[in-house]
Amino acid sequence: MTADLIGRLREVVGPAGVLSDPADLAGYLSDWRNAYTGTAAAVVRPGSTEEVAGVVARCSEAGVVVVPQGGNTGLCGGAVPDSSGRQVVLSLTRMRRIRDLDAANQTVTVEAGAVLRSVQEAAAAAGLLFPLSLGAEGSCTIGGNLATNAGGTGVLRYGTMRDLTLGLEVVLPDGRIWNGLRGLRKDNTGYDLKQVFIGAEGTLGVITAAVLKLFPAVRSRATAWAALPDPQAAVDLIGVLRELAGDRLTGLELMSRRSVEFVLRHSAGARDPFGDPHPWYALVELSDTLPVAGLDAVIESALGEAFERGVVLDAVVASSSAQAAALWGLREGISVAQNHEGPSLKHDVSVPISRIPAFVERTDRALEAAVPGIRIVTYGHIGDGNLHYNLSKPVGGDDDEFRARAGALARVIYDSTCAFDGSISAEHGLGQSKREIVADYKDSHELDLMRGLKQLFDPRGLMNPGKVLPGL
Numbered sequence: 001m002t003a004d005l006i007g008r009l010r011e012v013v014g015p016a017g018v019l020s021d022p023a024d025l026a027g028y029l030s031d032w033r034n035a036y037t038g039t040a041a042a043v044v045r046p047g048s049t050e051e052v053a054g055v056v057a058r059c060s061e062a063g064v065v066v067v068p069q070g071g072n073t074g075l076c077g078g079a080v081p082d083s084s085g086r087q088v089v090l091s092l093t094r095m096r097r098i099r100d101l102d103a104a105n106q107t108v109t110v111e112a113g114a115v116l117r118s119v120q121e122a123a124a125a126a127g128l129l130f131p132l133s134l135g136a137e138g139s140c141t142i143g144g145n146l147a148t149n150a151g152g153t154g155v156l157r158y159g160t161m162r163d164l165t166l167g168l169e170v171v172l173p174d175g176r177i178w179n180g181l182r183g184l185r186k187d188n189t190g191y192d193l194k195q196v197f198i199g200a201e202g203t204l205g206v207i208t209a210a211v212l213k214l215f216p217a218v219r220s221r222a223t224a225w226a227a228l229p230d231p232q233a234a235v236d237l238i239g240v241l242r243e244l245a246g247d248r249l250t251g252l253e254l255m256s257r258r259s260v261e262f263v264l265r266h267s268a269g270a271r272d273p274f275g276d277p278h279p280w281y282a283l284v285e286l287s288d289t290l291p292v293a294g295l296d297a298v299i300e301s302a303l304g305e306a307f308e309r310g311v312v313l314d315a316v317v318a319s320s321s322a323q324a325a326a327l328w329g330l331r332e333g334i335s336v337a338q339n340h341e342g343p344s345l346k347h348d349v350s351v352p353i354s355r356i357p358a359f360v361e362r363t364d365r366a367l368e369a370a371v372p373g374i375r376i377v378t379y380g381h382i383g384d385g386n387l388h389y390n391l392s393k394p395v396g397g398d399d400d401e402f403r404a405r406a407g408a409l410a411r412v413i414y415d416s417t418c419a420f421d422g423s424i425s426a427e428h429g430l431g432q433s434k435r436e437i438v439a440d441y442k443d444s445h446e447l448d449l450m451r452g453l454k455q456l457f458d459p460r461g462l463m464n465p466g467k468v469l470p471g472l
């Protein structure tokens with residue numbers, strides 16, 4: 001049956017578009033962290049929407065599961081097939097065209113396999129901005145960004161992928177093509193179907209193209225690194241910056257000392273901006289679409305005010321774009337640096353910003369009681385109330401022993417998140433990693449409606465099943 005299907009897929013995409021030799025498949029079968037590995041009957045690489053539709057239709061006829069995959073940078077195993085060897089990975093990476101850039105409408109229409117950075121560059125070449133920005137932007141794709149409703153470091157000002165999308169083109173689980181590529185900022189003709197596919201992690205259909213919003217280019221920017229005594233100071237800093245810099249506040253990231261220490265230890269050329277260590281750090285970015293002189297003065301005076309109020313212990317303002325990039329390197333380097341310290345248990349949570357200090361205090365206390373010496377690596381997009389509450393084993397600890405505690409430690413963090421009215425996945429999604437546990441933290445009516453949606457869109461359960469919710 002598999003050989004027969006592979007033959008039919010080759011008719012759709014040509015012989016080079018179907019990989020079935022195990023040596024060619026390896027890169028598609030494990031995730032970025034090597035936390036999830038599966039096997040597949042084949043990897044198919046279509047070059048057009050019609051080819052995607054042909055592949056999905058052939059798989060549907062054969063009753064074979066399709067696992068959509070973009071840049072494979074996802075952090076919860078959503079793009080990795082199971083271990084049956086019967087699933088087909090559908091890689092979108094050949095579909096990377098910018099179909100249209102409409103400067104007057106401030107929109108760009110791109111194919112799902114376009115790498116995020118290439119879309120940012122296309123916008124910049126037209127004197128405009130596509131504002132989604134994240135550490136994996138050199139390899140993640142627009143389709144993956146949409147399917148995970150990616151966030152990143154510009155959400156404070158521009159929102160998540162949901163907020164940046166006007167239209168979608170989707171191949172439905174039976175192979176039909178839905179053309180919803182509308183570039184409209186106003187469209188009240190019933191249910192907003194594109195939003196159902198965004199954040200669905202490839203479980204309802206394959207996104208093949210999107211119309212995305214563009215914005216005026218940024219013409220001035222100021223970046224600073226501040227030392228803070230505790231998370232309460234970070235919350236207070238948001239208040240000071242909102243008061244004194246208004247909408248120019250574009251980015252606000254929080255990092256614990258341990259997160260930064262990992263980067264200083266493992267990233268060549270990384271330097272501590274201060275002589276002495278401090279418990280917490282904030283990375284602040286202001287930007288303006290006008291070439292305003294004096295944005296540095298705004299950030300300096302806001303941080304000066306924060307210093308006066310006892311919120312900031314020390315601060316440095318970047319005096320060149322190279323220095324600003326070095327500060328961002330300290331922040332963006334944390335994921336990679338943590339991988340050098342053994343297994344990185346990832347938890348990507350959000351709570352209301354005002355409750356972050358109490359949340360961190362309670363969660364840290366509970367984690368330290370559960371595993372004495374555990375290394376808590378807390379950092380993230382505090383301006384969005386989103387923290388990456390990652391864990392590394394105690395110094396000298398055993399990798400497997402630590403991995404065996406993963407489920408119990410996740411519960412410690414999620415119970416605390418729930419007690420503070422938060423979400424157990426702020427930006428990375430559920431994928432395989434949280435598909436079982438989510439049922440304990442989400443309203444049962446909400447889960448029922450989600451199951452109903454899955455049943456409606458994919459009654460035969462052939463589109464990336466077992467991601468998001470179990471058994472679907």
Ligand code: FAD
Nearest residue numbers: 070071072073074078135141143144145147151152202207
């Ligand atoms: P993949 O990993 O290939 O897939 C992710 C999910 O989307 C899977 O469920 C897959 O089935 C589905 N999918 C992919 N393409 C399609 C498609 N065309 N149609 C339907 N479903 C599809 N995420 C953030 O939100 N914010 C961050 O700041 C951030 N920083 C990161 C930093 C690093 C160093 C790394 C490694 C990851 C980071 N991520 C972040 C996570 C990841 O980059 C994002 O989730 C990204 O959006 C995934 O894109 P991708 O193309 O790699 O998707």
Ligand code: 2HG
Nearest residue numbers: 135332335346380388390
């Ligand atoms: C980030 O903000 C990403 O750096 C990745 O969302 C977080 O690796 C992580 O846990």
Ligand code: ZN
Nearest residue numbers: 152380388427
């Ligand atoms: Zn993040």
